[in-house]
Amino acid sequence: MLTCSVHPLPYHPDPAHYFAAIRHAPGAVLLDSGRPIADRGRYDLMSAWPIEAFAVQPEESGHVFLQRLRGALKQLGNAELPIPYELPFVGGLIGYLSYDFGRQLEHLPAQSLNDLQLPDARLGLYAWALVSDHHAATSQLVFHPRLADTERERLIELFTQPVSPKTRAFSLKHPMQPDISAEYYQHALQKIQHYIQAGDCYQVNYTQRFSAPCEGDPWTAYCALRAACPTPFSGFISLPEDTAILSLSPERFVHVSNNQVETRPIKGTRPRGKDSAEDAANAAQLLASAKDRAENLMIVDLLRNDLGRTCRTGSVSVPQLITLESYPNVHHLVSSVIGELADGKDALDLIGDSFPGGSITGAPKIRAMQIIDELEPTRRSIYCGSLLYLDVRGEMDSSIAIRSLLIKDGRVNCWGGGGIVADSDWQDEYQESITKVKVLLDTLQTL
Numbered sequence: 001m002l003t004c005s006v007h008p009l010p011y012h013p014d015p016a017h018y019f020a021a022i023r024h025a026p027g028a029v030l031l032d033s034g035r036p037i038a039d040r041g042r043y044d045l046m047s048a049w050p051i052e053a054f055a056v057q058p059e060e061s062g063h064v065f066l067q068r069l070r071g072a073l074k075q076l077g078n079a080e081l082p083i084p085y086e087l088p089f090v091g092g093l094i095g096y097l098s099y100d101f102g103r104q105l106e107h108l109p110a111q112s113l114n115d116l117q118l119p120d121a122r123l124g125l126y127a128w129a130l131v132s133d134h135h136a137a138t139s140q141l142v143f144h145p146r147l148a149d150t151e152r153e154r155l156i157e158l159f160t161q162p163v164s165p166k167t168r169a170f171s172l173k174h175p176m177q178p179d180i181s182a183e184y185y186q187h188a189l190q191k192i193q194h195y196i197q198a199g200d201c202y203q204v205n206y207t208q209r210f211s212a213p214c215e216g217d218p219w220t221a222y223c224a225l226r227a228a229c230p231t232p233f234s235g236f237i238s239l240p241e242d243t244a245i246l247s248l249s250p251e252r253f254v255h256v257s258n259n260q261v262e263t264r265p266i267k268g269t270r271p272r273g274k275d276s277a278e279d280a281a282n283a284a285q286l287l288a289s290a291k292d293r294a295e296n297l298m299i300v301d302l303l304r305n306d307l308g309r310t311c312r313t314g315s316v317s318v319p320q321l322i323t324l325e326s327y328p329n330v331h332h333l334v335s336s337v338i339g340e341l342a343d344g345k346d347a348l349d350l351i352g353d354s355f356p357g358g359s360i361t362g363a364p365k366i367r368a369m370q371i372i373d374e375l376e377p378t379r380r381s382i383y384c385g386s387l388l389y390l391d392v393r394g395e396m397d398s399s400i401a402i403r404s405l406l407i408k409d410g411r412v413n414c415w416g417g418g419g420i421v422a423d424s425d426w427q428d429e430y431q432e433s434i435t436k437v438k439v440l441l442d443t444l445q446t447l
Contacts, residue, residue: 002079002145004090007156009139011132015044016223018130018139019236020163022048023219027124028238029094031389031397034230034248035134040325041232043088044132045389050124051076054095062104062355065121066348069093069390072125078392079145087131088257091144092391095123096237096245096401099380102356106366109373116381116408122239123388128155144392167223169447170216176414176441179209180377182430188375189426195371196422203298204362204371207417208433209378210441214412218244221407221444228443229328233399235387245382247404248440250327253357253386254350256396259341261311261350265299265359266400267419268292268333271435272326283331287324295419296322296333302363303337306354311339329439347396357400360384362419382406383415403440414440 012018013036022028025048033041054072056065072093079090101120102108127147132139141159143152180188185208192204214221222236222244229248237245252264270286273279286292300318307316320336341350361384362368372380383406388398405414416433 002077003082004079004145005143005152006082006085007141007143007152009130009141009159011137011139013132013134015046015132018159019046021158022046023238025049027053027126029124030236031094031387032226032234032236033134033232034226034234038230038232042133042135044134045089045094045129047094047126047129050126052125054121054123054125055119056101056104056121060104062101063352065104066352069123070346070348073390073392076125076127076144076146076392080393081142087133087140087142088395088397089129089131089389089391090142090393091127091129091146092125092389093123094126094389095121096382096385096387097121097351097355098382098385099356099360101385102369105352105355106369108369112373112376112379114379116379116406116413118243118381118406118408128152130159167220168217170218170220170224171214171447172412172444173213173215175445176210176212176412179211185430186426189420189424189429191375192371192420193422193424201367201371202363203295203419203421204368205360205384205417205419206372206429207376207380207383207415209413209415210437211411211413213410214407215410218246218407221412221447222246224443224447225440229403229439231327231403233387235399237387243406243408245387245401245404245406247382247387247399247401249387249399249402249404250325250332251359251400251402253388253398253400254354254396255398256341256347256350256394259394261307261339261341263303263307263337263354263357264334265296265303265337265357266332266334267296267299267359268322269418269432269436270331272329272331283324283326286331286333291421291423292333293322295421296335298363299359299419300335300337302358302365303354306358307337307339307350309353310341310345310350312342315340330436347390347394355386356384357386360400360402360417380415381413403437405440412444
């Protein structure tokens with residue numbers, strides 16, 4: 001097997017230091033663990049100048065697209081790291097799947113308006129990456145053996161030269177506004193609870209969108225947002241025509257390493273308190289909430305089933321059930337579901353069998369997605385999709401793209417939602433959907 005080459009660089013905990021060198025390069029992408037403030041993530045990964053870009057075609061089935069991605073990885077070729085390096089990526093695919101990529105995998109209605117027109121999936125095939133390991137306090141360039149020597153030399157020189165970040169300002173032309181009224185939200189929740197009472201479903205994740213006209217550099221907005229809300233599954237993806245995805249997600253979708261699989265669903269939220277006493281009370285209330293614990297358990301069961309479609313029989317288990325994790329704006333209840341890929345299955349099979357994540361659809365998944373399409377007036381686009389990498393060895397990590405924004409066609413879009421069950425109070429749920437993204441909306445307003 002071919003061996004990658006690795007070039008050490010000075011360690012920088014803030015990925016903005018190195019990303020400045022490729023910010024305006026084609027296909028520039030950053031998967032960001034939120035360091036130095038966030039403390040759960042380990043790696044930052046960035047790249048640019050992909051060998052090829054892959055977007056799902058309108059009439060292409062999701063499984064055919066995943067097979068195309070599998071072919072691209074095979075074309076790049078397997079490679080290993082030199083001893084003693086342990087890095088999550090040695091060359092492969094980086095990009096996003098929108099929530100609506102689920103339409104390519106399942107037969108769903110098409111009632112909601114596709115007004116943002118974001119491709120349902122777009123991934124680049126990258127032969128190099130700059131990886132920072134925050135546990136080991138190292139930064140290094142990793143080059144796939146297929147990358148030309150001249151390109152390696154260019155990249156080493158590029159990241160060795162000091163870069164003075166040239167950023168333009170970013171601003172909203174008007175404050176962010178919800179796309180639906182409180183009355184519409186109340187009506188939608190009543191309809192969901194009618195479906196629950198009729199036995200159609202147990203839970204539906206319902207979302208509202210906020211948007212505003214904007215101008216300036218999306219990277220400037222991202223840097224301000226990550227400072228205000230550092231999270232371990234953040235990311236910035238630069239797309240053609242001044243389009244960008246800005247994600248400040250705390251939630252993992254699926255992680256694959258050495259055929260071991262983990263998903264970490266979030267279900268259950270309370271705001272952080274104004275002081276330590278209120279904060280502790282909010283956390284205790286969340287942990288004691290029978291409703292939130294039941295929601296979390298419901299999604300854990302759904303994800304055990306999803307992983308069971310791709311994992312070896314008997315390997316799926318729940319090592320962590322309903323524990324508290326706290327972020328700058330909210331407390332969350334988080335669980336962990338693990339498994340081992342079955343013989344003959346890979347990370348792309350796992351995507352095909354489990355996307356989109358059950359924590360942001362509801363249960364049962366397909367019926368919940370049908371109700372979402374009926375009651376959310378516009379498509380979710382990147383929201384509740386995934387930012388991910390998948391390398392030629394089969395190593396993969398992916399987020400659930402909550403707390404995420406799309407800047408496109410001179411507008412910024414942001415979504416907030418939550419799981420609706422039989423005893424949900426519409427006013428509480430409406431407020432929670434705002435609480436989850438308030439720090440993002442307020443930060444943009446101050447730029």
